[in-house]
Amino acid sequence: MPPKRNRDSKEDSVKVKNDTNTKIKSKTTSNKRSKSNHHEEHKDHEEPNAKRVKRVAKPLLNKIDTDLNEINFDCSKLNAIGNKYNLKISSWNVSGIRAVIKKNGMEYILKEDADIVALQETKCDKNKLPEEVKLKGYHYYFFESKKRGYSGVALYTKEKPINIKYGLDNAEFDNEGRLITAEYPNFYLLNAYVPNAGQKLVTLPKRLKWNEVFKDYVKGLDKKKPVIICGDLNVAHQEIDLKNPKTNTKNAGFTKEEREGMTDFLDAGFVDTFRALYPDKADAYTFWSYFANARSKNIGWRLDYFLISKRIKDNVCDNIIRNAIYGSDHCPIVLYINI
Amino acid sequence: MPPKRNRDSKEDSVKVKNDTNTKIKSKTTSNKRSKSNHHEEHKDHEEPNAKRVKRVAKPLLNKIDTDLNEINFDCSKLNAIGNKYNLKISSWNVSGIRAVIKKNGMEYILKEDADIVALQETKCDKNKLPEEVKLKGYHYYFFESKKRGYSGVALYTKEKPINIKYGLDNAEFDNEGRLITAEYPNFYLLNAYVPNAGQKLVTLPKRLKWNEVFKDYVKGLDKKKPVIICGDLNVAHQEIDLKNPKTNTKNAGFTKEEREGMTDFLDAGFVDTFRALYPDKADAYTFWSYFANARSKNIGWRLDYFLISKRIKDNVCDNIIRNAIYGSDHCPIVLYINI
DNA sequence: CGTTGAAGG
DNA sequence: CCTTAAACG
16 A cells, blocks of 8 residues: 555645545446455445444433544654654454444544455345445455354455455464454454453353464464564553453453463564553553443553554554544554654 | 322322322332332332433424423313313323433423323333433332333333233243333233334334234233223324325235234224324324424324223323424333322 | 344234 | 344353
8 A cells, every 4th residue: 555645744645535536436446255254345336235224312322422523543653763654553442343333433433534444343235235334545355254243344444455354264263353454565464353262261262272373373473574563462461451450360252371472473473563662651441341330430451453563663653542432331542663 | 099188179180199109109119029020119119329410502403492381281171071181191102211301201291191101112121221211209110121222112101000910921022121010900001012013014023923922911901900001112103194004005014913913902892092082183103204394394193192992082181292202213102190 | 131043923 | 213132251
């Protein structure tokens, strides 16, 4: 996708965006795929026979809709090499895309205007996707779980990737709509929804299996091109990454095994961009339980990450947690990078 | 309950209501019961540890809330003997009492101010009943299904009955919260939710079994005192009782067997009060499928009835279908009687 | 607590 | 279409 865009001024950005749209439009003609449990959709081909989702006048969760105009969606920071970002990636565990749509969550996505948008826990069969998922200017790819209403990831991208891969060639995990890999000219983008270890850690073994399979898969890609992983990794890595580390050591997302899994992964040559930028920043969370009004008290967890190949770590301009965005129990995260 | 009340003027009626409230309050002290799947509750004893149901700003179904002030809840008609009513009974299949509460349905019940209120399909365990079910001035009795979220009936009564009976001594049906019998000094009041014959009539046999068991049960009561049955009887008796009789002869609620069951029951000495009052009134329905906006087109069924012992038929002043009341796929029905 | 599909209507 | 509980988070 980059380096075709110049983001040194807002005006340019808008102009380039229009160019991009036009370009994408002219490029997207046929080659629709319709295999087992993944789905590629396009504004140029096919109207899904999806029902229209009824709008309800309900605030985004426990807050009246945040005024999106008060948020700065741009980033003026330069990376370690001195460059402004030319690629913006947004990642959001929506916990049900249809619910988020009803809560006007797509408005956030449009306002963010990222080049790549990665959604997790879409929880929606492709034939039930409402009209609202069709965002103008994006190619979009949905990978659903065989188990309806469970898991599922989606990828929106302004530039059409060289290739899209659903899953990681593992029968168990690929039934659950947990990973989309998009290949671009000079990097891989991975949108991941990592298995939850479950109540009383009943699925911790499955989770640890994922850690192994996923690490092997990513290491393979990383040999070819740098990798950008984003998504809900379902682990708070260090004590700083959740409000109550002491009382959660036996709970899903903060067990020794899950934390070691993350350490192990990073040791294989990857960087947690947020923590690299803000090593001591506490109270920076991306998830809050719906229980007990945790979000209003900021009793949260940092479960959503950008992990990138070490060799592109100096390309990062910033990594923002959009904690003013409601509509899910996770908030979006945004990576600004020049690549 | 009657004959203690004089309803010849609105002013009197209001005054007497206050008297009644006071009287009931002074009468209600102890004798709470707490057996298997039924439940008696009281304003004087016990606060149920029920969660408060969140209010949502949603119109009653597909209509903005009906202005209850435009409805005449009184009745000036005299019965065949020349008397004004001294007893008002309201019956309503709420299709989920918690949903109806969220839609402000209890406001209707309060405004109707019936002496007896019979609800069907409450679909709520007693321990999940929200605060709003506690209506001031009423004794209330809930009979739930063992299968959670299914069936269930409730009875509200200003005057405390001599006796309350849950079910009809039949193991199968009494697990399903379908019948409450209240004994008053000079009549029995039965609140019934008759089994649905099901999609493709899969439960028609069960339904026909109910017809037999129920008829025997009622005939037993009728030997002692006159009987007033109300509720969702899940049958449209004659062609006039549904919009599309021709196309529904094989569907639950209008099969030959169900219709004959009703005829058979009436032949045992009971009167369908609405049809007795309005023998030729078409388009008078109490239920409309949620599908295809049936209610706005009045494509409905008359499934809710008052059936009374023939010997008190001349006591009836009127029977009204409150088709302006939304919040369920059924609307309430009201009986004005002097007894 | 909130989202989803399933059963029931 | 609409309500509910179950599974999952």
